[in-house]
Amino acid sequence: MRTTIDLDGNVLSLRGSTGTIIVGKPGSGKSVLTTYLLLEILKLGGFALVCDTKRSDFYSLKDYLINGNERVASSPSQVAKILRQLSDLMTNRYETHMGNWGMDWVDYNLRPVVLIFDEFSATIAEADKKTEAEIDKYLKQIIFKSRQMGGIYTILASQRLTADVLGRNVTSEFSTRIGMNYLDSISQSLAFPGCDTSEMPIIPNIPGYGLIYDDHFSNLGIPQPFIAPDISQVTIPEIVKKLDSRYYVNNFAKEDYWQW
Ligand SMILES: Nc1ncnc2c1ncn2[C@@H]1O[C@H](COP(=O)(O)OP(=O)(O)OP(=O)(O)O)[C@@H](O)[C@H]1O
Numbered sequence: 030m031r032t033t034i035d036l037d038g039n040v041l042s043l044r045g046s047t048g049t050i051i052v053g054k055p056g057s058g059k060s061v062l063t064t065y066l067l068l069e070i071l072k073l074g075g076f077a078l079v080c081d082t083k084r085s086d087f088y089s090l091k092d093y094l095i096n097g098n099e100r101v102a103s104s105p106s107q108v109a110k111i112l113r114q115l116s117d118l119m120t121n122r123y124e125t126h127m128g129n130w131g132m133d134w135v136d137y138n139l140r141p142v143v144l145i146f147d148e149f150s151a152t153i154a155e156a157d158k159k160t161e162a163e164i165d166k167y168l169k170q171i172i173f174k175s176r177q178m179g180g181i182y183t184i185l186a187s188q189r190l191t192a193d194v195l196g197r198n199v200t201s202e203f204s205t206r207i208g209m210n211y212l213d214s215i216s217q218s219l220a221f222p223g224c225d226t227s228e229m230p231i232i233p234n235i236p237g238y239g240l241i242y243d244d245h246f247s248n249l250g251i252p253q254p255f256i257a258p259d260i261s262q263v264t265i266p267e268i269v270k271k272l273d274s275r276y277y278v279n280n281f282a283k284e285d286y287w288q289w
């Protein structure tokens with residue numbers, strides 16, 4: 030199973046990774062980059078689940094993914110439901126595949142799941158206290174525990190990143206951290222914890238330009254400039270539909286507890 034994707038020469042691995050967090054102001058290119066990463070993961074056979082309570086581009090995927098209404102959440106309570114289902118999937122995967130020390134979801138040929146979360150801060154702002162607490166709880170479980178057997182790769186995009194939206198202990202658990210364009214200092218310190226801001230390369234405010242840091246990079250904590258691919262010529266929904274249906278019957282291990 031191939032488990033890596035390329036982003037402007039940076040190799041990102043789904044294996045051993047929790048996911049990617051993308052921060053940037055409106056129009057900086059978060060959704061386009063999220064879409065690019067989604068397509069690359071679908072090519073690997075990934076199964077997509079989508080949270081988009083702003084009902085922007087990703088919301089329309091409900092009409093293109095198989096059983097799309099169950100896979101695209103457009104309200105905070107639907108988000109909480111999808112996260113709970115994912116948390117259950119993770120628990121089932123751990124319980125079913127216990128015993129072989131050190132083996133992971135790739136060894137067991139489990140289908141990777143990609144969880145798309147567009148505009149996380151908007152969802153949190155919209156949620157009532159109970160739902161917010163639920164979202165927070167399940168998302169933490171997924172981020173903290175999915176790495177080995179969960180096989181769940183989270184891509185979370187957010188305009189604002191402050192400690193009350195998503196705590197530093199959670200943001201720093203994302204294997205890959207990306208800031209699009211120029212970031213305010215609070216977002217910067219949350220996106221790149223421990224990095225010396227004075228050493229940070231300057232990024233122009235051009236859509237698609239950003240900084241990336243990945244736990245597997247060898248350069249000591251300094252985010253690197255990159256340019257996200259321009260996919261404006263790609264007919265996204267059609268390609269998503271094609272890739273999703275191609276893997277509907279797939280060669281991954283059969284999982285009786287699979288919910289979708
Ligand atoms: N990699 C890219 N190459 C070329 N153009 C891009 C790229 N990324 C984004 N753009 C342009 O910038 C526009 C805004 O991008 P996008 O919707 O991804 O921003 P965003 O950060 O998600 O904004 P919002 O916070 O409003 O959702 C796109 O419609 C596209 O025209």
Ligand SMILES: [Mg+2]
Pocket residue numbers: 059060061147
């Ligand atoms: Mg967007």
